[in-house]
Amino acid sequence: MRSWIAGVPLVLSLLCGVQSAAAQEAVRTYGAEGTGRTLIVRSTTDIAVFDPVLEAFVAEVPGLSLRYEQWGSNTLYRTTMAECRSGQPGADVVISSGVHQMVKLVNDACGQPYRSVLTERLPDDLRWRDELWGITREPAVIVYNKQALPVEDIPRSRFDLLDLLRQKPESYVGHVATYDVEASGLGYLFAFADSHEATTFGALQEAFSRTGAVSTCCSYDIIAGVAEGTYLIAYNVLGSYAHGYQAEDPRIGIVLPTDYTLVLSRALMIQKEARHYGDATRFLEFLLSTRGEIALRKALLISPLLDGEADGGEGLPVSAQRTIELSPTLLVSLDARTRQAFLRRWRTTFPGP
Structure with missing residues (x-):
């Protein structure tokens, strides 16, 4: 399996080369050049992660150039x-982990509809209005340092994490991390979902505050x-x-709560203003096809963690999975x-510098 972590130097070099006036974090072009036919894909997915999927797609579409732009979720939204409100063309395809923001874009008539046998096969919770489609399956996990965290302290659930921070607060001061929900659209989405799903949400916030998370x-x-030991545990x-x-660094442990x-x-x-609607639908069809699923699985974007590759080696029961x-x-x-x-409420836990 080709590891995405090997592509991190590429991402860093691209980041350095992007002008500050451009909102993209990084850009890469795939496929044919100089054809005058360029599909523009904007996404929050790191280039190093999505690279093999994009390579597999352009290999199937001769004469197509694909420009992939990596963005932060809030800026992309x-x-x-x-662009939607002004009627200005931008990307042909937009992909984001900030799915709440994507629902808003579709709700505000910023997308184009498409329907096919493959889109119809998606579960109802992964498609909306024939204008928004879920293409990956990725769990929100607890990450820990295998070398530094005692085995008895590994939290297997939110209840375990809460008990740990209550019983050993001095051991974890400044050593627990999570997303900044103001800077990360994904982090906000996960935290907001937790606030409606978890009975432990308020208590965890208090524990995070007390331990200087x-x-x-x-x-x-x-x-x-x-991995470096700056944090011992990371949540969500x-x-x-x-x-x-983890594939490159055995210090990383993973738990599905x-x-x-x-x-x-x-x-x-x-x-809505896509210049290359036909190629955009080809890209969607590829991602939903068997070939696309294989590519997404190799990129870990359809996560084998759900099938038992997390620590403990057992798949997560469907009853414990909460699809957003x-x-x-x-x-x-x-x-x-x-x-x-x-x-x-969040700032009371993470007041900032």
Whole structure:
């Protein structure tokens, strides 16, 4: 299996080469060049992760050039919404882990419809209005440092984590991390989902506050911090990235919480002003096909963790999986008053510098 972590130097070099005026974090071009036929894909997925999937797709479509732009979820959402409202063409395809933001874009008529045998096969919770489709399956996991964390302290559930931070607060001061929900659309989505799903949410916030837990923006920063021992435990980390890192660094341990595990499906939308609608639908069809599924599985974006490759070696029962449904219910998280109230509460836990 080709490891995405080997592509990290490529991502870093691309990041250095992007002008500050451009909102993309990184850019790469695939396939044929100079054909005048370029499919523009904007996504929150790291290039190093998605690279083999894109290579597999362009190999099937001769004469197509694909420009892949890596964005932060919040910036991608704001840019796509601005283009939608102005009628300016931007990307042909938008893919984001901030699926609540994608539902809002579709709700505001920023997408184009498409229907096929493959889209119809998707479960109802992974498609909406024939304009938004879930293309991956990635759990939100607990990550820990195998070398530094005592075996008896490994939390198998949120209840275990809460008990650990209550019983040994001095051992974990400054050594627990999670996403910064203001900087990360994905982090906000996971935290908001927890606030409605978990009876432990309020108690965990209090425990995080008491132990000086750290919030930061990015999956890679959090996971690398755990591997290096800066953090001992990280909560609600995207499992696909953790698994990819673990393949190269045995210090990383992964737990799918047994009380429940959130499962994210990155959402794809064909933008309303797409210049290459036909190629956009070909890309969607590829991702939903058997060949695309194989490529996504190799990239760990359809996560084998759900089938038992997390620590412990047992698959997570379906009853413990909480798929984040692509539906209008996600719009509640973007209501201005609701969001501000949630962030105010969050800042009491993570007040910042």
